Amino acid sequence: MTGRLWGVGLGPGDPELITVKAARLIGSADVIAYHMARHGRSIARSIAAGYMRPGQIEEPLMYPITTETTDHPGGYQGALDDFYVSCAERLSAHLDAGRDVVVLGEGDPFFYGSYMHLHKRLAHKYPTQVVPGVTSVSAAAAELGRPLVERDEILTVLPGTLPPDVLAERLKNTDSAAILKLGRTFSNVRAALAEAGRLEDAWYVERATTDKQRTEPLAEVDPSTVPYFSLAILASRAALPKATPAAEPAAGSVVVVGLGPAGREWLTPEAQEALSTATDLVGYKTYLDRVPVNPRQRRHSSDNKVEAERAVFALDLARDGARVAVVSSGDPGVFAMASAVMEAATEYPAVPVSVLPGVTAANAVASRVGAPLGHDYCVLSLSDRLKPWEVIASRLSLAAQADLVVAIYNPASKDRTWQVAAARDLLLEHRSPSTPVVIGRDVGGPNESITIVELGALDPSAVDMRCLLLIGSSTTQLTGTGKVFTPRRYPAT
Incomplete structure (x- = not known):
């Protein structure tokens, strides 16, 4: 017996708009699969997270490309085709092993959804069922408080990727419309609405039903602020007088x-x-x-x-x-x-x-050499601009006595040239001269360098304000391959 494949619609973003059936399937599935971009975030998983249970197998399907160019011999479509072949093979392995697989999809799986590419490759091989979800079109209309269609009116759903002249022609010949896939297409969509004489009737909805939702007249939207997860709505011509969304009071914030x-x-x-x-x-x-x-x-x-x-x-x-x-x-x-x-x-x-x-700079430097912060550590600044040196010296000595790895920020500057030597000497009162010291400079930047020296040989002239120092504890080790780590197990345990 093979497992069953489920394409589960999650709705537009609000976890409370997931159907009861979708919630049940998410909680009971052996495997949860979801698409994600290369930045590591999956909107689908974030929506479903509250319905998942510990111990489920997760299969993140990371797109090889989104809007950027590719050197794949088959171009953009070739890269995506290969990606879905690989994804189908991964899910087939679970299904062949008898595991039920739920593929999460924002909105409805068959409404411009990525799930359909897996469905075409797997549905003829395995028992398959699709669970519909609330579409972004329905959500946007609800949030605007504007009916989409009444009586004999026609609703047209259009992708913003169509040429502007084609969009304009379609818009001239429909009563209501929803235009999806905005983002980089927004300027063309707005031009098409203007050509069709419908710009003043159009509303813009971004991330409908989420805590980042934005709604406003489309004509007033700055194109540079438009993400992919947005759409344009032309509501029913026969609708009641325009229900303008309540304007939010001007309120500032600091992040x-x-x-x-x-x-x-x-x-x-x-x-x-x-x-x-x-x-x-x-x-x-x-x-x-x-x-x-x-x-x-x-x-x-x-x-x-x-x-x-x-x-x-x-x-x-x-x-x-x-x-x-x-x-x-x-x-x-x-x-x-x-x-x-x-x-x-x-x-x-x-x-x-x-x-x-x-x-943090400490974590960035540590990642370049292995795991020097693998056990207890403390973070200190050598700058005495905001606190006296006596406090810094006392804390360094106590950290050394406590056998903590020490991450040192602001070790030196043009005006502070003696603190590194003083700190080294204080640490040597409690640390072996062979203690590994990592000097990280401009990590992630064009002038990145990583140097590993022994504490006794630390040269203050090699350290400046662009550096961060990681001073090992008594258990920190330098491997033969040039990596540094601090074991999680302490010798006394």
């Missing part, structure tokens, strides 16, 4: 965003979303320059030594209605802007403030 140690590949999807939706970006110029310029956004750069002033400036903008993203390298909560903003925010109780984490 402190961790950029990670280097480029976009280190940025989390959540952080990228916050940067994309902000009206104002605030930050140290060097970090702000890492965020691509968006003409609709205002950018406010400043020097690296004015954290408090920068925080107040951002909060003032938010108090006046701006959506402000304060950028910070690495993680904003580690010797960075989150603390400054939270402290200043005590004087702005009406301004919502949130913090989005980023990959």
